[in-house]
Amino acid sequence: MASVALSEAEKVYIVHGVQEDLRVDGRGCEDYRCIEVETDVVSNTSGSARVKLGHTDILVGVKAEMGTPKLEKPNEGYLEFFVDCSANATPEFEGRGGDDLGTEIANTLYRIFNNKSSVDLKTLCISPREHCWVLYVDVLLLECGGNLFDAISIAVKAALFNTSIPRVRVLEDEEGSKDIELSDDPYDCIRLSVENVPCIVTLCKIGYRHVVDATLQEEACSLASLLVSVTSKGVVTCMRKVGKGSLDPESIFEMMETDEAVACQWYDKQLPNLDGWLNASSKNEEGREKDGGICL
């Protein structure tokens, strides 16, 4: 992660504040910062989204390309993730400096989506064992202000929702050779269902308490964090402990309970707004209203 220079006095201030359920910016331990989500920001992708969570800025682009299905799953397409930590976020990411963090985030994304329920991969199949859609999900980290995983998972979910894959038909002629035909109507496309795409909730342990949505300064004070990816139905798809400190097994269960409570609160309050807003914005697209590029 991008490093921030904190003095001992500042660390003590943050830790003591968190014990009293009072963070530096006035939030409680279980409050998120204000999130802004925007879709369809890059026009030559199949789907894109931009998320701003405090000072964290993520841009995700999804490109659909035709490929061959994997041998062990001949009836399904697949997703490929790539995370680029750009030097915009911090000069430490220049050249290959951001590769470590990028690989870590990409591997986490692979693990989250590595189950049958997150995305219905069968819709991505064109003809079994021969052709399928491969979705390349590219995450671009523009600014790093703490809590990367949460913001990236929201951005990936929004981008997958925004993805429209053209409908193709496979025509077989007399000799048996197959031809792929693209539909004439540019708006005739497949949309993915993202109901079961999970979102990540990260809990950082600071002192004896844990906080949700930590800023860079708070992450510098915490020794260990727990990352849980939860779907709207409360199904946990992945869990990871990150950080150089160690966690007590008791505190892990405590954190998991908070995680689920926060995630349920999320899905009850904020994500219905997200899903509802995404549904509303798709109706806008059907009405052919363009929402334009990135508002910065």
Added chain:
Amino acid sequence: MAGLELLSDQGYRVDGRRAGELRKIQARMGVFAQADGSAYIEQGNTKALAVVYGPHEIRGSRARALPDRALVNCQYSSATFSTGERKRRPHGDRKSCEMGLQLRQTFEAAILTQLHPRSQIDIYVQVLQADGGTYAACVNAATLAVLDAGIPMRDFVCACSAGFVDGTALADLSHVEEAAGGPQLALALLPASGQIALLEMDARLHEDHLERVLEAAAQAARDVHTLLDRVVRQHVREASILLGD
């Protein structure tokens, strides 16, 4: 491209512009709070973001420090989803390294590096969507970002591309026009003095036509300067209103 006329008989280009007309430019400064200076520019469908860190102490080996001036370090990166075909690596390939070197050359000519000896100025440019004229968009965005960071410069650096089709010089090429394979000229200009910071041309062009193409690019760069100047003044006006002056 067979059957695609880059310049019609009435003098209109593929996207309906005239020969010397620029695409629509929108720009904003100060888009990221954590960087020293940042800017975002849209030239038609080309979107570029520039971020500046510095002047700060030299990172890495102290031996690279220059005793009498600042070191300018540029990185050009273009997102994997920025082009029609997905790019495998955002930076590190030959073209990105070359663009980085060109940007560095351009800005070393403009920034007053003598004022900050033994320090380093980092300019990072990110292309979010590429539709032709990426070098020009990057230079324009970087100029605004350097100004936002408060680093003193000799003058604005304004860039534009130009081409030559059917005896007419075209300004500000889009991707379709670049892909058609005609001559392309990239020019970075310091408008007040008319000095050229960078000039690059690909493909064959007869020397009789060079002056016309160069003049078209220079005029387009001066038009870009007018727009960027307006953006900077607007930004300063907004900032001073917030300060209550």
